[in-house]
Amino acid sequence: MFFASDNAGPAHPSVLTALADANQGYAMPYGADPIMDEVRTKIRDIFEAPNAEVFLVATGTAANSLALACYCQPWQTMFCAPVAHIQEDECNAPEFFAGGAKLTLVGEGEKMTPTALEQSIRREETRGVHGPQRGPVSITQVTERGTVYSLEELNALTKVAKSFDLPVHLDGARFANALVALDCSPADMTWKAGVDVVSFGGTKNGCVGVEAVIFFDPDKAWEFELRRKRGAHLFSKHRYLSAQMNAYLTDDVWRQNAQQANANCARLAKGLKDLGVKFMHDPQANIVFCSFPRAAHQRLHDAGALYYVWSGELEGDDPAEMLEARLVCDWSLSNEQIDQFISLIGAD
Amino acid sequence: MFFASDNAGPAHPSVLTALADANQGYAMPYGADPIMDEVRTKIRDIFEAPNAEVFLVATGTAANSLALACYCQPWQTMFCAPVAHIQEDECNAPEFFAGGAKLTLVGEGEKMTPTALEQSIRREETRGVHGPQRGPVSITQVTERGTVYSLEELNALTKVAKSFDLPVHLDGARFANALVALDCSPADMTWKAGVDVVSFGGTKNGCVGVEAVIFFDPDKAWEFELRRKRGAHLFSKHRYLSAQMNAYLTDDVWRQNAQQANANCARLAKGLKDLGVKFMHDPQANIVFCSFPRAAHQRLHDAGALYYVWSGELEGDDPAEMLEARLVCDWSLSNEQIDQFISLIGAD
Amino acid sequence: MFFASDNAGPAHPSVLTALADANQGYAMPYGADPIMDEVRTKIRDIFEAPNAEVFLVATGTAANSLALACYCQPWQTMFCAPVAHIQEDECNAPEFFAGGAKLTLVGEGEKMTPTALEQSIRREETRGVHGPQRGPVSITQVTERGTVYSLEELNALTKVAKSFDLPVHLDGARFANALVALDCSPADMTWKAGVDVVSFGGTKNGCVGVEAVIFFDPDKAWEFELRRKRGAHLFSKHRYLSAQMNAYLTDDVWRQNAQQANANCARLAKGLKDLGVKFMHDPQANIVFCSFPRAAHQRLHDAGALYYVWSGELEGDDPAEMLEARLVCDWSLSNEQIDQFISLIGAD
Amino acid sequence: MFFASDNAGPAHPSVLTALADANQGYAMPYGADPIMDEVRTKIRDIFEAPNAEVFLVATGTAANSLALACYCQPWQTMFCAPVAHIQEDECNAPEFFAGGAKLTLVGEGEKMTPTALEQSIRREETRGVHGPQRGPVSITQVTERGTVYSLEELNALTKVAKSFDLPVHLDGARFANALVALDCSPADMTWKAGVDVVSFGGTKNGCVGVEAVIFFDPDKAWEFELRRKRGAHLFSKHRYLSAQMNAYLTDDVWRQNAQQANANCARLAKGLKDLGVKFMHDPQANIVFCSFPRAAHQRLHDAGALYYVWSGELEGDDPAEMLEARLVCDWSLSNEQIDQFISLIGAD
Known part of the structure; x- marks a missing residue:
């Protein structure tokens, strides 16, 4: 009877099989493996986003921190719910990767509301150069309390963010669980709802350890690659990340x-x-x-x-x-x- | 005919088998899996170091950067060869993880010599608070040019470091290749030679992606754990790192x-x-x-x-x-x- | 009619006179000037703290950030009031100097209460390696809303901090205004009340631009010196900082x-x-x-x-x-x- | 007989007089003082650069580190001479302010040569994402050995930098000494020679403690302001920095x-x-x-x-x-x- 976390269960058999299948001969390292090409194509198809840039890392904290760092200057603050994983469970990794940025906790609940978000955003940057500057909004979907933002709720939040020209990150460690709950398309829950970058989780839902970071704004790709390498998150034997994600995306696993x-x-x-x-x-x-x-x-x-x-x-x-x-x-x-x-x- | 790198070859079959074997039921996450206990015991035995603290990460850059950060304050400089991996191939990861520390390049060759090391160390910290302060010495074994420090050479280098009270890190991405070349014991090549912390490579020598960081000074353990988590390098499904390393250490693989x-x-x-x-x-x-x-x-x-x-x-x-x-x-x-x-x- | 800030008024005439007096011949740079010896002696006397270590910087943000960084690891969080200067008015300087640490906002008011502080401290570090670790408590005296902690209030806060073994910083940008309001001794308001390090403000109260950082724990002295230099806050012509502070402390100015x-x-x-x-x-x-x-x-x-x-x-x-x-x-x-x-x- | 450093001499009398003159009534803080407007105008005139952005800080290390940070991503490396102040005398401040960037030491002498610079630049970034990326070139004028780059030498260096699209910083802690030695105009030695940003020293040449950072590329202005504040280098009583620089620039002092x-x-x-x-x-x-x-x-x-x-x-x-x-x-x-x-x- 194991209900402690979805990060303690086994990987799906097809993921293990894919690892074994990938274990043949030589493959170019550092993301140049051919399986990664398959992954990229599958994700672009699934998200209806032919220009999306896709990268793999091994942990959810890496996905969140590296994605946010691409959108957050060190003198800015990221807006998130008080119980967000990036606030409570990443031991200051977002601050570390963003060079000393701040997190602003929005409201009291496990979900941000548009009103609370707007208040928090307005409160920052009334002090010119003195206070933290406004940075990205990070939304956790499924929330840390097991609830799911409806598409209406998502759109209302991103509308507030966009009204201040702020980028939006979706922490989708449990992306698939939310998608199934909402019965919508990946595009509906992301770029069509105003999301700029997604941490697309695999680990908690049947993989060994792999998360995709998906940029709908391809201009961030090279910066992400440099940040990933500098963060020591670029795998040499990358094919084993690709193989997991590929199996995960195959046959609707x-x-x-x-x-x-x-x-x-x-x-x-x-x-x-x-x-x-x-x-x-x-x-x-x-x-x-x-x-x-x-x-x-x-x-x-x-x-x-x-x-x-x-x-x-x-x-x-x-x-x-x-x-x-x-x-x-x-x-x-x-x-x-x-x-x-x-x-x-x-x-x- | 693949001679590009040892990070592009397949994993050893026993490693893949171990992954599949580990994929049964639930296992406590974040390093609390029972396989990690086996790994710890094996490494302590192999290194004849019953008090050593052992941690696993997935990349060599993570192993090096996190280990060095535990021994390098941001105002210090790390001493290494000009062609060291930490200098040339980690996109400033050591500087990042050490909070903005510096690297001092010792000598001209792929090996540091005791004379050049002493000169470099002496040159720093002649300026009081103004210059970078002396930090750890990092030795790459096998060197980036395929040569191997003899035990005499190693001991001569660490003797210089110790004469200045500086800690010593061994970048052992190809630890096993060096060990076999020297035909010595792991203890001979590490703590008996004055090494404080080792990046013990698995990835390049038959694993999917796993490196052990071994501290002979157990006082650094908790700091390393915090740095690993903050660096987003703590795996939730840690058993799959443990399983790789365990297979790697079994039957002398x-x-x-x-x-x-x-x-x-x-x-x-x-x-x-x-x-x-x-x-x-x-x-x-x-x-x-x-x-x-x-x-x-x-x-x-x-x-x-x-x-x-x-x-x-x-x-x-x-x-x-x-x-x-x-x-x-x-x-x-x-x-x-x-x-x-x-x-x-x-x-x- | 100027009521905008106490950082926009003139310096006291004796401070200007001291600058002119100091402007004679050569003086050793970087804090080795003889006037600094006078300053150190005066502060030790005034604070009844013969072992205190004293350093000068030019801005309040530098004093706060550098002092806190000596007591806050990058994976920790600092506890402060939601309206604290370090939270609202320093553009993430405390996070920057502490290498990416976090700030935890205690309670709702301009003063922290012991109950709220204890709650906030308890809430952190219930998550082992995952959450931010507990760091220093920073108290602003005078508060940002013009109120003053009584000695009883101060002692109650530091008692909570000490019960968790946490260091205490006092942001005394308006130290003198608080002291006068409480009619107590500097020792009463600092080390006797459990404060470990003080930002002792001069700028807002009649100086040109100088703040003292006073460590009652002299072990932090060398680290502070390195942090000050690395932060570009060590003045070469340091005598002009010393002269200001010296005049400020003379004749009870x-x-x-x-x-x-x-x-x-x-x-x-x-x-x-x-x-x-x-x-x-x-x-x-x-x-x-x-x-x-x-x-x-x-x-x-x-x-x-x-x-x-x-x-x-x-x-x-x-x-x-x-x-x-x-x-x-x-x-x-x-x-x-x-x-x-x-x-x-x-x-x- | 004081020959230890030009940072230990007195300030010019006119600078002290200007401080006293500025000490009248209230002045808007944080750089909004009217004397700063005079300074800005004077510097634009002197440099024949009507669009230049001008900022004041109190130390040369602050000027260098903050200016370079605006042009150097954390994954890049700055090119400088091995004896450059930013390498030897700033206790890793450039690395700190640039978020963990690296310094690449060019050649062996106190001056960089175009050939050595080109070699160093070429050597970086041959490794894709793995090595440090190319960042700014920093030239020290007067050099740390008392020599002066001729305009031909300066132009040859910046030509190399520009051929790789790299920005150029001039560390002019002794700017005036070099200018007088070359008998050229400030424009000749800066923007006409391909320099993008200058640390224009005052402290070593008769001020109390003030340096101007001059951007010929005004797009960097706001980022600099945020970095200056976050670095705790924004003076509240800014008029006393302005007054020094104003006196320094008056009557050709x-x-x-x-x-x-x-x-x-x-x-x-x-x-x-x-x-x-x-x-x-x-x-x-x-x-x-x-x-x-x-x-x-x-x-x-x-x-x-x-x-x-x-x-x-x-x-x-x-x-x-x-x-x-x-x-x-x-x-x-x-x-x-x-x-x-x-x-x-x-x-x-």
């Missing part, structure tokens, strides 16, 4: 994995709801935030279930006290695990 | 691959020598620098041989003009490829 | 200027209060935040009064609409200017 | 000081030459590098002469051993000091 993960989450959420469990956020993709009594946590813990107790302490006196949990469902989770989890909560 | 690569190089060098080819450097590991006429280059080129023309231009008028070549032999090269290469040079 | 500035502010505040003007913050030092009708602003503006309209726009339709103003009083302000200002507001 | 300094040096050089003293470099401005016996050093030392023993140790056995000295003449040196110095050398 990326969408099917996300569909499965979201379906797993829906099954879990339904089971919990039927037990009257209270949700902190509406589970729209593959993550549930909910609360249940310490006694139930203890039963799950004893049975080997793994997940984060988000608020409160497992050790405590009162078995009836409600503790919050974060439950992440990846594509490889079995119905048995889910059902066992639910039944252990309800066992009381 | 790492040594056997290096032995094979060096043997391939020796076969190539002997064939060339028999033809009277002139060497720029003594080929002591798996790289040959040599010169032969443009006409021979053209024959090789036409037959599909891949390697770098190091000095001179393939396009040119005079078929007798001597051009220099860099020929790198990886473990997977076949005797047929080598012999065909030799015969094409000698075909005139 | 620093205290008398602050007393005068605070008295000017008290006179202004009393006059405004008598007119029923509403204050946004309690004016405890030399700054008033208050609101009065647009019509009064217009009268002041027409009469050449200079100050910042803090909220609202001078251009507008409704003469009765209340706009907020920031009114800063420096030591050189005359009673006539103050009284004229008051009478213009009351002229209606 | 800047040229006359340089003429006097160079004349002082010529008198010193002639006296030494008459004694048969050997020069390491041809003294073309205000610096002499020469050697004389330890016994003479000892006599000078005992008489209180201050200067750097450049090579060798004052303490030693052999009174006849030749030690090298650097002798810098500032404008305020008296003939008596010079003649006494000469006679002490010749006293043997």
